[in-house]
Amino acid sequence: MQNLLKNERLFNILVPVISAILGMLAGAIIMVLGNYDPVAGFEALFSGMFGTPKAIGETIRAASPLILSGLAVGFAFKTGLFNIGVEGQLLVGWLASVWVGYAFELPAVLHVTLSILAAAVAGGLWGMIPGYLKAKFKVHEVIVTIMLNYVALYVTADLIKRYLYAGNEKSYRIHESASLSSPFLSQITEGSRLHWGIMIALIAAVIMWFILEKTATGYELKSVGYNQHASMYAGMNVSKNVILSMTISGAFAGMAGAMEGLGTFQNMTVLSSFTGTGFDGIAVALLGANNAFGIILSSLLFGGLNTAAPQMNFDANVPSELIKIIIALIIFFVASGYIIRVIAARFSKEGK
Amino acid sequence: MKKRKFGLALSLVLAAGTILGACGSDEGDSKKGDEKKKTENFKVGLVTDTGGVDDKSFNQSSWEGLKKFGKEFGLEEGKSYRYLQSEKEADYIPNLGKFADGGFNLTFAAGFLLEDAVQTAAEQNSGTNFALIDSLLMDEDFKPVFLDNVAAVTFEEHQGSFLVGVVAAKQSKTGKVGFIGGVDSPLIKKFENGFKAGVKSVNPDMEIIAQYAGDFNKPEKGSSIASTMYTQGADIIYHAAGGTGNGVFTEAKNRKKNGEDVWVIGVDRDQHEEGMPENVTLTSMVKRVDVAVYEISKMAMDGKFPGGKESLFGIKENAIGIAESQENVSKESLKLVDEYKEKILKGEIKVPKTDKEFAEFEKSL
Incomplete structure (x- = not known):
């Protein structure tokens, strides 16, 4: 145990794992208190997460946008910024991808690439606004991004109504050539909506890791995050780095929107409320310790939990809301990782 | 009911424990198998839109209609008639699919927001019936299409x-x-x-x-x-x-x-x-959505499910009229x-x- 404590890295992995387990346990206790059968509940939950090929496919499908929005939050956080605007950047990216997917007719590979790039650019620009305001006028990015979420929600809804409206509160569908969906993937997962987006999400995770760990730009970005003044003293351009960080973060978020637009839905709905995927990204990044690999794992967990919620309701009559409670509790335990550390330290001492 | 289920699960676990040396997942499978065998039981479900079942509007009214139907014909809530709430737009298709997989004879989709989802789910599960409330199915050019296992419920x-x-x-x-x-x-x-x-x-x-x-x-x-x-x-x-x-x-x-x-x-x-x-x-x-849900359920139970066409509900069916609050009239x-x-x-x-x-x-x- 003591060795374990000394190994900081291992501990960083253990805290999220223990938190996830504790969250589930607390969920089980709540089930018992609510007079539900926890055995049946968890059986249904796990079978809804990965019990069948279809469930696995749906879990991965739900995880794809979560990975990207988690990367967006994590990237900004590593450079000392809180991007609460992932939701808005996601919506803007979603619309951009659908627009390009609908308005152009191009060869398949080119069309998909262009649609995804459009989403990344749109999300990046949307993220650049708070970055610019922060760099030039010292406006706190949390406030600007929260406000821009609402602007994005209503602007995208209005643009769909004006230019892309097909009826029944939906935009036109994208062309087949821009679609990420795959009959092959759907077939091997027995009819799930799994699409190629997961590949893009995984590539994006590698890109994030590469930028932050292997490039000079990444080093500057992190350095500005750790200590602005020292970075400035060392000759780095703080303003440029803040804007760049928010732009890259926004681009990840925009691509998360493309997952929905080109993958799951093939169109965009006139939304009257947020999708929640962008906000879930904050939770995902927190559980994944802002680490690209951790974000992938925590996305799979949260994607699976969300996917399995109806199954749990259906098979075991446990309300789907319980999943939200479990997720909230997991976050709570991660956030109180400090307490876990203290307790673990005490145990190890007593063990001696 | 819940207690009974728990008791059953418990005894199954014990039995499995003594005979087989414990294999937790067995009990669930056998339970599901038993349920599937009782096909003579009529089962009807409802998938809400993201508004949820207590939206004081469409979803709520649909559920009230289903509850009335269930009570009248002695069905067991949660087993033979039930609803699934959609938390996200992405839940529509899986939720409709869950009812189909669960052997439900008929599944309602509350509102035109589920139109795409009903179409996809109905194509994937051709053996199960669906009913879409307040809309026809539309193709990509927004022309009405009809599927044999979907009833489109509209109002006059x-x-x-x-x-x-x-x-x-x-x-x-x-x-x-x-x-x-x-x-x-x-x-x-x-x-x-x-x-x-x-x-x-x-x-x-x-x-x-x-x-x-x-x-x-x-x-x-x-x-x-x-x-x-x-x-x-x-x-x-x-x-x-x-x-x-x-x-x-x-x-x-x-x-x-x-x-x-x-x-x-x-x-x-x-x-x-x-x-x-x-x-x-x-x-x-x-617009009495509950009346329409009740009637369509009954028709389906009697083997007269109006699939592949539009079912109109109007004054004749008591599904359209003036409100019950009549103090100002x-x-x-x-x-x-x-x-x-x-x-x-x-x-x-x-x-x-x-x-x-x-x-x-x-x-x-």
């Missing part, structure tokens, strides 16, 4: 609009009434023409001002249009404008506070409460409404739906 809103038109004509003191529509579409035109026909049937000299807000969600626009209409002398306004209509109520309440004698006619459900405390709701045109109006109801039922009056039909209808008066 023009008939109900006719009836509230009768009330408006009877109770207007200025001889002028208004109509505010959400978006100019064939659907909302049904409301307008039905209403105009009702008004003109009672009194051909009545003047009707009709205007469209161009949006279902702009209360401020509803207020400004209502303000213009009231100023022009209309004293009753019928709105078919969703959220935009809330602005009509706001304007009417303000005017009533200042002593003006103005009224609003609500739409889709009993909007009496929206008019309180100033009490400006004259009556409402109600005079006795004479109610009597007249009943008379016209009879005429529509007997086919003596054919309520117009389109502008063209209305023009012919007006000539025939």
Whole structure:
């Protein structure tokens, strides 16, 4: 145990794992208190997460946008910024991808690439606004991004109504050539909506890791995050780095929107409320310790939990809301990782 | 019930533990298998949209219809009839699929937002029946399509609009009434023409001002249009404008506070409460989604599921009518409404739906 404590890295992995387990346990206790059968509940939950090929496919499908929005939050956080605007950047990216997917007719590979790039650019620009305001006028990015979420929600809804409206509160569908969906993937997962987006999400995770760990730009970005003044003293351009960080973060978020637009839905709905995927990204990044690999794992967990919620309701009559409670509790335990550390330290001492 | 299930699970676990040396997942599989064997049991489900089952509107009304059906035929809630709430748009298709996989005979989809999802789910699960409420299935060019295992449930809103038109004509003191529509579409035109026909049937000299807000969600626009209409002398306004209509109520309440004698006619459900405390709701045109859900369930149980076509619900099915809150409606109006109801039922009056039909209808008066 003591060795374990000394190994900081291992501990960083253990805290999220223990938190996830504790969250589930607390969920089980709540089930018992609510007079539900926890055995049946968890059986249904796990079978809804990965019990069948279809469930696995749906879990991965739900995880794809979560990975990207988690990367967006994590990237900004590593450079000392809180991007609460992932939701808005996601919506803007979603619309951009659908627009390009609908308005152009191009060869398949080119069309998909262009649609995804459009989403990344749109999300990046949307993220650049708070970055610019922060760099030039010292406006706190949390406030600007929260406000821009609402602007994005209503602007995208209005643009769909004006230019892309097909009826029944939906935009036109994208062309087949821009679609990420795959009959092959759907077939091997027995009819799930799994699409190629997961590949893009995984590539994006590698890109994030590469930028932050292997490039000079990444080093500057992190350095500005750790200590602005020292970075400035060392000759780095703080303003440029803040804007760049928010732009890259926004681009990840925009691509998360493309997952929905080109993958799951093939169109965009006139939304009257947020999708929640962008906000879930904050939770995902927190559980994944802002680490690209951790974000992938925590996305799979949260994607699976969300996917399995109806199954749990259906098979075991446990309300789907319980999943939200479990997720909230997991976050709570991660956030109180400090307490876990203290307790673990005490145990190890007593063990001696 | 829950206790019993737990007991069963417990004994199964114990049995499995002693005989097999414990294998947790076995009990679930065998339980599911037993359920599937009882195909003679009729099972019916409902998938809500993201509004949830207590939205005081469509979803809630659908669930009430299903509950009534379940209770009447002694079905077990949670097993033979139940709902699944959709938390996200992405849940629609999986939720519909869960009912199909669970061996449900019929699954309702509450509202046109699930239109795409019903189409996909129905194609994937051709052995199960679905019913889409308040919409037809549409192809990519927005032309209606029909699938053999999908019943499209729609309502004859023009008939109900006719009836509230009768009330408006009877109770207007200025001889002028208004109509505010959400978006100019064939659907909302049904409301307008039905209403105009009702008004003109009672009194051909009545003047009707009709205007469209161009949006279902702009209360401020509803207020400004209502303000213009009231100023022009209309004293009753019928709105078919969703959220935009809330602005009509706001304007009417303000005017009533200042002593003006103005009224609003609500739409889709009993909007009496929206008019309180100033009490400006004259009556409402109600769409009884619960009635439709009940009827379709019954038809499916009797082996007469109306798949592959549009099922219209109107006055005849008691699915369209005027609201139960009738404190502001005079006795004479109610009597007249009943008379016209009879005429529509007997086919003596054919309520117009389109502008063209209305023009012919007006000539025939």
